[in-house]
Amino acid sequence: MKIGIMTFWESQNNYGQLLQAFALKTYLKQKGHDVFFVRFYRIPSSKKKSALSRLKFKVILYLNDHFNMNLAVTNAVSTEPDRGFTPFKKQYLKFSPRSYTSLAELKDNPPQADAYICGSDQVWNNTFKVPAEPFFLPFGASSTKRIAYAASIGQKELSPETAQLFERQLAHFNAVSVREKSSLSICTDAGYENPVWVPDPTLLFAKQDWLNLLPVPKGNFKPESKKVFIYTLGNSSINDKEAYLSYIRAMPGVEVQHASANGDTSGNCYPSIPEWLGLIAESDFIMTNSFHGMVFCIIFNKKFIILPNTGAMEGMNERITSLITKFNLEQHMMFGFDQTKMDDLMKFDTDWDYVNNQIADWRHVAHEFLDVALK
CATH class of the missing domain: 3.40.50.2000 (Glycogen Phosphorylase B;)
Structure with a gap:
């Protein structure tokens, strides 16, 4: 089965972010699946950036899409010592052929897959600057399976706006699992029956x-x-x-x-x-x-x-x-x-x-x- 994972992957210094992605990919590949990551950039709108920043961003997208270089946006502006995250991604994480910077782009030209999996990490935490909605997988063919694996909300209670987001989006999922026990009741309150509490992908391996x-x-x-x-x-x-x-x-x-x-x-x-x-x-x-x-x-x-x-x-x-x-x-x-x-x-x-x-x-x-x- 061809599986596209929607998760966080852009960091150049957050070890857990990359290791949870690596772990889920590795487990699925060991099960015989063809796995890739959707190259979705969680960044502020480029309209809010300087002309130089927008140019750097466009260059990185071009290199990623045309040469499969797997560069992160932060490479263009990072001044801290290199920790080797970019070569790690290039060696261990396979990405979608094209990049996405908005939900509209995902809907217009969705990555092709038999199943999408969102998670783990705090993909459903809607308090971040970048909205969580793209990580509810509201794109692609209706025949594509939509699965949440250890999706984290990162909090016990939702704002009314986020609760409505959950109610709208969870109905489209074929299977839902969460990383925190308290998230079970959040999902059931949103109308999804029988969510499952599962370990973070990193715990799939001893x-x-x-x-x-x-x-x-x-x-x-x-x-x-x-x-x-x-x-x-x-x-x-x-x-x-x-x-x-x-x-x-x-x-x-x-x-x-x-x-x-x-x-x-x-x-x-x-x-x-x-x-x-x-x-x-x-x-x-x-x-x-x-x-x-x-x-x-x-x-x-x-x-x-x-x-x-x-x-x-x-x-x-x-x-x-x-x-x-x-x-x-x-x-x-x-x-x-x-x-x-x-x-x-x-x-x-x-x-x-x-x-x-x-x-x-x-x-x-x-x-x-x-x-x-x-x-």
């Missing part, structure tokens, strides 16, 4: 699978040190961030590798995607405010703390709490710096056998959902 799927190198740590990896995103503020960083960096015998992204410039390293996985695999302890950073701590059975979103982004904590509650890992969330709790969590032994068994059972739910949806 630790050893990931080490086999990508050329994961050893983490760049000194052998004799206690290895701490920090991964922070700048799209929300972190309570007591400097207190956490100062305390960890002052620990004797500790080596800290800190990757940051999404506007956070506090990091000291810029790993490629396989290197990022290597840092997690080799670390003794990890601190992050990233959902996917937390997910890979769980996959690799690492000691960790998760720092929740605050301020305007506090509602996005649902994707974190939904997962850690399922696995009884609530104690790993810290809402403010607490030295005693920090010390305890750095030594805490999680019952990883229980967690791994829970993940294995949940994978079976995902496998069954996708098998039935794609028949």
Whole structure:
């Protein structure tokens, strides 16, 4: 079956975004499907950009469409060190022959596929600057299957406008699954019966699978040190961030590798995607405010703390709490710096056998959902 995936893919520094896309594609290809990503750009209207920015954007679209270069728009303006995201996309992600910048373009000349899948990531979060409507797949032939896999809304409650969007669009889906448990009731309230709660695509693979799927190198740590990896995103503020960083960096015998992204410039390293996985695999302890950073701590059975979103982004904590509650890992969330709790969590032994068994059972739910949806 030919499957077109609608998800987020443009980032040049958000590791989780690319790894969830890679994971879903890889799983579907292992099942024998022909998989590609719809090259849809989630960007502000070009009318709001300078003439130079519009020209750069047009050049990138031309190169992508005519030479299959898989360049991201951010390449034209990015000034941070290169993390190798563009070659990763070129090697591991196959894209649609043409690019799209609006829902109108998707409707006028839709990508050809037997099925469209939206998800994972927060494709149904309608609070972002770019509306979520294109990710409800309202384009293409009526005979094309429309499936949501682990689509994330990222919040517990919808605005009246977004609730109406869900009511209009979910009726067109052949199968719906969501990433957060609370999203089940949102879908049923919108009139869709029997949505399924499934794991993020990255959880479709266990630790050893990931080490086999990508050329994961050893983490760049000194052998004799206690290895701490920090991964922070700048799209929300972190309570007591400097207190956490100062305390960890002052620990004797500790080596800290800190990757940051999404506007956070506090990091000291810029790993490629396989290197990022290597840092997690080799670390003794990890601190992050990233959902996917937390997910890979769980996959690799690492000691960790998760720092929740605050301020305007506090509602996005649902994707974190939904997962850690399922696995009884609530104690790993810290809402403010607490030295005693920090010390305890750095030594805490999680019952990883229980967690791994829970993940294995949940994978079976995902496998069954996708098998039935794609028949």
